[in-house]
Amino acid sequence: MEVAQSTLKEPEKELFSWVAPARPFKKRNREFYITLLAIAAVVGIVLFLVEGFMPVLLIISLIFLFYIMNTVPPENVEYKITNKGINVAGNKTDWSLINRYWFARRFDSELLVMETQSLPGRLEIVIEPNDKEKIQKELSAFIIEEKVSPSYLDKATDWFAGKLPGNK
Incomplete structure (x- = not known):
């Protein structure tokens, strides 16, 4: 989905924002x-x-x-969805650099995962479960929701992580 030309000429406008941890976190035993x-x-x-x-x-x-x-628990970071892109702790990623998004879970945290064209290739953002529909509504105007099937490496790491104690 291409960003409309009219959006490029408009001033940046905040559509939705929230504060959440910078990464998923689970204390290990x-x-x-x-x-x-x-x-x-x-x-x-x-x-x-x-x-x-x-x-x-x-x-x-x-x-x-x-x-x-x-x-070490992660710090809380402010996330913003705007008409120009997404801001994570003041760092902006334009919609033109984001291909698609999907939702995932890790360590009892709900995640918004976005595939980007720049390194590292994925932007993983912790969200509140009750904000999921609002975020989905705002993002669907700019990029498509499409879950990527797991690669062999993803499957292997999930299998190995499942064998470690505390990850069942």
């Missing part, structure tokens, strides 16, 4: 981290024997990043 460290240790030993110390250093840094992301 001790059992989860012990299992994760055991898996990382086994993979690290194998990689150390095959490649040396650098892959092990990479695994350690990824585990540290994962730990920080799961222990």
Whole structure:
């Protein structure tokens, strides 16, 4: 769906806004981290024997990043849908850079997922479940709602995540 030419000449107008966490968040328990460290240790030993110390250093840094992301709660961010695009914490993405959108769930949070033409390729926004219809109404005027089927990588990560404790 192309953005109408008349919209491009109009001044920017806020259509809907809300405040929500910057990312989905779930506090993990001790059992989860012990299992994760055991898996990382086994993979690290194998990689150390095959490649040396650098892959092990990479695994350690990824585990540290994962730990920080799961222990520090996200900050609240203001989101705005305008006639020109979507603003996330003051960063604007024009409608011309967004292909489609759909809704998803992760960690008991409702998400609005938008496929973008720029990196990282997807914009995932936490929404309140009672705002879903309002957001859907505003977005449908500019972009289409079309859920992307999961790739092999998505299916593999979902399967692996389901095997870890606390993710059932």
